[in-house]
Amino acid sequence: MRDTATSHADRFLALLKPIERDLETYGRRLVWEPQDAPDAIQNAVMRAFAAFDRYHEDASFRAWMFKILTREAFALNRKHARIARHEFQLEPEELAGLPFNGPPDKPGNEMRPSEELNDTLDQNMVAGLKTLTETERAVLLLRAIGDLRYREIAESLDIPLGSVMGNLARARQKMRALLARAARRINVSKET
Amino acid sequence: MKCDEVQQLHGPYLDSELDAKTTLEVQQHVATCPECARVLTAQAKADTRIMAGLKLGQRTPALWEQVEQRVIATARSNARPRCTTSGSQPISWWRELLWPSPWAWAGGAAAWAMIFLVNYSVSVSSEGASLARSPAPPPAAIEMALAQRRILMASLFDPQSSAKANAPRKTLPPRPRSELKTDWLHA
Numbered sequence: 001m002r003d004t005a006t007s008h009a010d011r012f013l014a015l016l017k018p019i020e021r022d023l024e025t026y027g028r029r030l031v032w033e034p035q036d037a038p039d040a041i042q043n044a045v046m047r048a049f050a051a052f053d054r055y056h057e058d059a060s061f062r063a064w065m066f067k068i069l070t071r072e073a074f075a076l077n078r079k080h081a082r083i084a085r086h087e088f089q090l091e092p093e094e095l096a097g098l099p100f101n102g103p104p105d106k107p108g109n110e111m112r113p114s115e116e117l118n119d120t121l122d123q124n125m126v127a128g129l130k131t132l133t134e135t136e137r138a139v140l141l142l143r144a145i146g147d148l149r150y151r152e153i154a155e156s157l158d159i160p161l162g163s164v165m166g167n168l169a170r171a172r173q174k175m176r177a178l179l180a181r182a183a184r185r186i187n188v189s190k191e192t
Numbered sequence: 193m194k195c196d197e198v199q200q201l202h203g204p205y206l207d208s209e210l211d212a213k214t215t216l217e218v219q220q221h222v223a224t225c226p227e228c229a230r231v232l233t234a235q236a237k238a239d240t241r242i243m244a245g246l247k248l249g250q251r252t253p254a255l256w257e258q259v260e261q262r263v264i265a266t267a268r269s270n271a272r273p274r275c276t277t278s279g280s281q282p283i284s285w286w287r288e289l290l291w292p293s294p295w296a297w298a299g300g301a302a303a304w305a306m307i308f309l310v311n312y313s314v315s316v317s318s319e320g321a322s323l324a325r326s327p328a329p330p331p332a333a334i335e336m337a338l339a340q341r342r343i344l345m346a347s348l349f350d351p352q353s354s355a356k357a358n359a360p361r362k363t364l365p366p367r368p369r370s371e372l373k374t375d376w377l378h379a
Binding site: 009012020021022028038042124128129141144149150168180 | 207242262
């Protein structure tokens with residue numbers, strides 16, 4: 001019996017291993033509070049393992065795990081819903097008031113070019129995600145990080161396929177506008 | 193297909209979510225419309241940057257080590273029979289202690305059945321024994337019982353004797369009030 005249980009866990013962990021990085025990135029970007037991300041991930045994994053008996057081989061493990069993590073993150077976000085509404089949800093115009101996320105110019109703060117670029121891009125992404133609604137954010141992240149098909153996103157979030165397309169289009173529109181604004185600000189700072 | 197229709201389908205087109213027919217229509221339109229081709233290229237470039245930016249992230253080894261250890265520990269604890277509620281909720285130790293396995297329930301039921309059977313058999317045997325132990329009735333009592341039975345049978349088959357038997361009894365006159373017991377009033 002012990003061998004069966006251990007092989008059950010081994011099978012689960014073998015499926016989990018290749019998607020751990022993507023799951024973590026998704027979890028960290030989806031939760032409102034950064035410190036909630038480890039809890040969301042751990043809860044999601046334990047919940048998935050408890051329900052692993054009901055998982056069918058023909059279903060996508062990746063989509064299944066992302067769905068469970070989405071629910072965990074939403075549940076944690078609901079705890080901070082009131083704060084989130086006032087503190088985290090920004091209008092795109094409000095981003096102009098945020099500190100500039102360009103490369104550091106102080107001596108001693110230099111990073112290697114790729115790290116620097118990634119850091120800048122990441123900060124812009126985090127800022128951009130704050131302009132999205134919860135559904136827009138989840139749809140965009142499930143597509144970008146989860147690599148899920150529209151149908152899988154609809155199933156994960158229990159929304160119609162048309163809503164997936166609508167939310168994704170709006171989310172991309174907002175993110176594109178943000179990137180364009182950030183690019184303009186970088187150009188202005190270079191000129192000055 | 194018109195320009196605004198095509199521009200609405202840019203996202204699904206870039207995500208390869210359109211069916212073959214619509215994909216071909218978008219491709220044909222873009223091939224003949226420089227403005228739509230320019231918008232589509234710009235959009236594709238921006239979306240690639242956004243997707244790449246969102247994907248940036250690292251795996252935290254400590255977190256995943258902890259998660260994997262928890263999974264293995266849960267699997268080991270599940271190896272011995274234990275109670276579950278919904279299958280996904282952890283169970284407190286006291287609940288597990290008070291919630292025996294199905295075999296324990298079956299054993300309990302068997303014990304109760306045994307107790308019932310033993311009680312039943314003892315009560316039946318004691319009834320028989322008490323009848324056997326009781327002394328035989330005297331001959332006069334047997335004769336009286338037989339006589340009563342004969343009267344009963346006669347009343348059933350002989351209406352005259354039954355009418356005699358059913359005749360109203362002579363009622364006694366009511367006693368005077370002074371003879372009635374009233375001591376209970378003072379009790």
